[in-house]
Amino acid sequence: MSAEPLLEETLIKRSQQKRRTSPLNYKERLFVLTKSSLSYYDGRAEKKFRRGSIQLSCIRCVEVVKDVGGINPCQYKYPFQVVHESNTLYVFTPSQDSRSVWVQRIKEEIRDNREILTKFHPQFWCEGAWLCCRQEEKQAPGCEEYNLFGDASRKPLPPIPAEEDKDGRRWPILPPEVDDEDGDATDDVVVALYDFPGSESHDLQLVQGGEYIIVERCDVNWYKARNQHGEEGYIPSNYVTEKKSGNLAQFAWYSKHVNRNKAEELLRKEDKEGAFIVRESSTQGTYTVSLYTKSVGGKGGAAIKHYRIRETRGSPKQFYLAGKHVFDSIAELITYHQHNAAGLVARLRYPVGKQDKSAPSTAGFSYEKWEINPSDLTFMKELGSGQVGVVRLGMWRAQHKVAIKAIKHGAMYEEDFIEEAKVMMKLSHPKLVQLYGVCSQQQPIYIITEFMEHGCLLDFLRRRRGSISPASLLSICLDVCEGMRHLESNSFIHRDLVSSHTVSYNFCKSLTVFSKSPSFVVQGARNCLVNDSLVVKVSDFGMARYVLDDQYTSSSGSKFPVKWSPPEVLNFCRHSSKSDVWSYGVLMWEAFTEGRMPFEQNNNREVVTLVTTGHRLSRPKLAPAAVYDIMQLCWQERPEDRPSFSQLCLMICDALESDAALAN
Known part of the structure; x- marks a missing residue:
């Protein structure tokens, strides 16, 4: 704040309403009036962050708000309004005297402005209408004469035309520094998806559904945030989502990481007419509504229908499920169909997306806390x-x-x-x-x-033999693939591995490797764990490089993972993310054989000969042809011919969305 303040006081600001359905928010701000601007700050003792500013030259009216009645929920009961350009800023003061001082002082500073209103609205704009005259157009002319000088006997100043300088140029009115139409436009507001109690004194407690302002994005996993009481602390980034239109994560009916098969499992478990989930489709950027009904066409028998949310062509983009009912946002579409079936087999009655969903793990128990007592x-x-x-x-x-x-x-x-x-x-x-x-x-x-309650995937598959459907087995494979994709995108799989591996002169004869262990997924289902929600996760990534056990001579494959290794590793010990793709294909084979040992009739020496001469594992009985095709892509002879984990995720998602692909 470089200019000398004329007035400075902590007041309360009301956010603007963009639509009738927009909620009103009341925020405490430090207001500062100077000769050039009216600014408001998120103020603390040591720092001040400017949240908005209005050039005085843009103000067209400042006046008290009359007849507030019962629509003023904040603790300050004396509002005034500042009309600037096409916007109105509502400010609440703690006393009538305070309000009078602010209104009169701003009037003095703007008396020579080029554009002053002749009429204004003496009451609030609220829920899509002016309370004073009930006009429903926000830019409607005022209904009461405005007196710039605060003296009822004086008429308001007429608009003064823009002046020309000596060169004949006409200077436009400067716009405000911050467009206040959305309230605090610079606030980075998030909504808590889960409770977070906070384990350290520098953490900030989160309450599910609460709103918080991000002060600093410390890293990808932790933010510094502020609550409505001004308290600050660290929060896990995966516990919050941005509060903005178009962000579906803030709604209870949306589940980002649910595929078609898991959606059907959740809906059948719920077993309620009209139970539904909104989820990501296999096509990136599109969404699907999965809906459960107990009666199809008047006949008995439960069914699940999947409706792709469609988009209109042109601009602005709109959304629909049934062609006659088009909406500006997906949230509005879901709200409508919660009350009207309108072409669906049932109306959307019971959102099940986030029910019984446990909070995710955090990257450490607190920000930069890696050493544990x-x-x-x-x-x-x-x-x-x-x-x-x-x-x-x-x-x-x-x-x-x-x-x-x-x-x-x-x-x-x-x-x-x-x-x-x-x-x-x-x-x-x-x-x-x-x-x-x-x-x-x-x-x-x-x-x-x-802690993963169900232990390693291999044991989990063997315990449940005969009870897991092919679609569920493919969902297990997708879980692992998504974890591997994240590691691949962070260059974690093959970092520092190529140079650290050496192999004996004739590996095929001696089967002895003097090296640190290769990549972490090569022992397949042993390196994946299952939690209480039956989510499968990749385990022990990165650790194997630091194990001091250099000699791998076991003929059973229990140490050096010969049966999960591609030709370039067996022949030359060349590791890359594509060698992990080969190993992932073997993991898929393990899943669809419900935990059998690959090449179970062959010892390691025989496996090396088979793999390097082009032999591949046969198709499991539970694996549909489309799924076995994906395995075979992972087992291409040349590493460059194998897909990436990102490509594999897309293939598996497509297969999960297709009834034909899962047909055996």
Whole structure:
């Protein structure tokens, strides 16, 4: 604020209504009047952030708002209005004297303005109409004469034409610095999707459905935010969504990560007439309504219908399910069909998209908290043991179930891994097992991760043999593929791997590899875990590079994963994301055989010969032809001929949307 303030006071500002359905918000702001502008700030003791500003030369009217009655919900009861250009700013003061001072002082400063109103609206614009004259056009002429001087005996000043300078140029009126039509246009407002209690003193508690202002986007996983009471702290970015038109994530009926098969499972479980989910379609940027009905055409028997939300051509874009009912937004479309079937088999009665949906994992328990105090951990039952140590179920601060992996001394390159763990923690995705942190200040080192209730995918498939449909098996494969796609997009799969791998002179004869372990998904379903919501996630990515066990001689394939490895790894030990695509194809085969060992009749030496001479795993009985085609694409001889994980995700989504593709 460079200019000397004429007035300065904390007042309350009412946001503008764009449409009748727009909610009104009341926000405390520090207002400052100078000789050139009326500005308002989100003010704190140490800093002030300007949220809006109006050039005084643009103000056409300033006056009290009369007959407020019962429509003033905020604690300040004395409103005045500032009409600038085609907008109206409503400000509430704590006393009548305060309001009088602000109105009279601004009137003095604008008395020589070029455009002054002759008539104004003495009451609020509210819910699509002027309360004073009931006109429904926001730009309708005023209904009461405006007196610039505050003296009823004086007539208002007429508009003064723009003056010309000595060169004959006419200077236009400057627009306001911030267009206030949307209220605080510069506020970055988000809505909480889940409760977040906050574990550290610098965290900010979130309440589901509450609105918060983002102060700083610290990184991709954590934001600094402010609540309505002015309190600030860190929040996980995946717990909030932007509050803006067109953002469907803020609605209870929308589920971003639900495919056709999972939608049908959820709707059948709900078993209610008119239960529905709005989800992403297989075609990027489009949406589908999945709707459950117990009676089709008057006949008994439940059915699920999938309706693609269509868009009109031209501008502005509109949306429809039934051609005669077109809407400006998807939210308006859903609201309409919640009350009218209008061409659908039933009206949309019960949104099920977010019911029983647990909060996602966070990238660490708080912002930049990767070192965990062992005293915060409670150790419970043993879950298993592996190459590097024992894994136990535990609790962190009696709040979160976690998996605690105790690393045997000498089993890892510990210093290197701890540095890498800081990077790995930031890899946060719904289909990756989340690393929460490490306890590195004592022996043994502990690695703290998300707890997955159903354990490894391989055991899960074997326990449920005969009970999982092909569509559900393909959904399992999609979960893993989405996790791999995220790692691929972050260049995490093959980073630093090529140069670190060496192979003995004749691998096919000795089957001995002197190297750090290759990529993390190559042992297929063993490296994927299943949680209580039956979501499958990729586990232990990145860790294998730090294991101190260089000799892989097992003929069973339990150490070096020969049966999951492509020809370029078996022959030359050349690793890339495309070698993980091959391994992913084997994982798909494991899923559709419900947990069988690939090449179960062959030892490693025989597998090397078979794979390098072009032999491939046969089609599983449960795998439709379209699904086996995807596996075979993963097993192309040349790495460059294999699809990326992004391409694989699209193929699988298309197959899940197609009844024909899932027909065996």
